[in-house]
Amino acid sequence: MRVTQGMISNNMLRNLSNSYSKMDQYMNQLSTGKKITRPSDDPVVAMKGMGYRSEVLQVKQYQRNTNELHNWYDNSDAALDKATKAMQRVRELAVQASNGTYDENERKSIAQEVAQLKEHLVEIANTQVNDKYIFNGAHTEAPLVKDNGANFDEYVPVKIEVSKGTSLTASVNGQEVFEGLVTTLDTFVNHLNSNDNDGINNSIEEIDKGIDKIINSRADLGARMNRLELVENRLSEQETIATKTMSENEDVDYPQTITELITQESLHRAALSAGARIIQPTLLDFLR
Numbered sequence: 001m002r003v004t005q006g007m008i009s010n011n012m013l014r015n016l017s018n019s020y021s022k023m024d025q026y027m028n029q030l031s032t033g034k035k036i037t038r039p040s041d042d043p044v045v046a047m048k049g050m051g052y053r054s055e056v057l058q059v060k061q062y063q064r065n066t067n068e069l070h071n072w073y074d075n076s077d078a079a080l081d082k083a084t085k086a087m088q089r090v091r092e093l094a095v096q097a098s099n100g101t102y103d104e105n106e107r108k109s110i111a112q113e114v115a116q117l118k119e120h121l122v123e124i125a126n127t128q129v130n131d132k133y134i135f136n137g138a139h140t141e142a143p144l145v146k147d148n149g150a151n152f153d154e155y156v157p158v159k160i161e162v163s164k165g166t167s168l169t170a171s172v173n174g175q176e177v178f179e180g181l182v183t184t185l186d187t188f189v190n191h192l193n194s195n196d197n198d199g200i201n202n203s204i205e206e207i208d209k210g211i212d213k214i215i216n217s218r219a220d221l222g223a224r225m226n227r228l229e230l231v232e233n234r235l236s237e238q239e240t241i242a243t244k245t246m247s248e249n250e251d252v253d254y255p256q257t258i259t260e261l262i263t264q265e266s267l268h269r270a271a272l273s274a275g276a277r278i279i280q281p282t283l284l285d286f287l288r
Helices: 005-032 043-096 102-125 175-195 198-251 256-279
Strands: 161-163 165-170
Touching: 005 256, 043 102, 043 161, 043 175, 043 198, 102 175, 161 198, 165 198, 175 198
Parallel strands: none
Antiparallel strands: 161 165
16 A cells, blocks of 8 residues: 555645644633543543532522521520420419419419410410421411410421431420410419319419420420431531542543643644654745
8 A cells, every 4th residue: 555645645644633632622621620621531530520529409408498497496495495484484473373362353363474474375386487387387378376276277387307317396286385375374373263272282283384395395306306416417528528439430530631632732743743753845835
């Protein structure tokens, strides 16, 4: 096979074009910090990258969900703390009113304060956060304690997913905590207004039960908060691992890429020098 001058020139141009393409690839990698700029550069890296990126985004979404849980837990705990203090004040008044030296007018005065504390507890039971009633379960659009104080919605817990297949209950069963309290305080006020000493003594026991319900509810909430902290730690570790894996898959190794670029530039210059020597002068060069 006869090798012509044209064939030599074409091969040289094709090889130079390939050399320019490789240098352009290395320059793009250094400027973007990524191994590929489009899926066709390396389909395997692109496919793996999509999977790793999806995992990172999923972990970030779960972390946003944990923030929402914190919002529910912190506000619920603060409200229950206020409810505990209110009920403790009611108990102090109940102990005072049970004293046989208190007359009818003094007990009626106590009844007025207890009535105000009851209204305060109703306000706590109907606590809203971001226009959502947090103690009425999934019925976040409706208050827990209605006008008549007797009609409660069926409790449906609010659950938020914090990892694949794992959800934590965000809401506190307000009906379990506050329904009995409203009734207990109404009864206590009636005993005070009617100057019923035996009834007042009986109310103390009911008030203690109400306080116990709040304490138990806060204990359950505290256990959930502790579990949430463990979930957050696990999510943080998952985010670190997923981000590292995604980086190893997509990000360039700068020292290696710079070395390859310098090597390619040296080869390119050598190819240009060799090509200039191989391609012989043409007749036109002699006619100058």
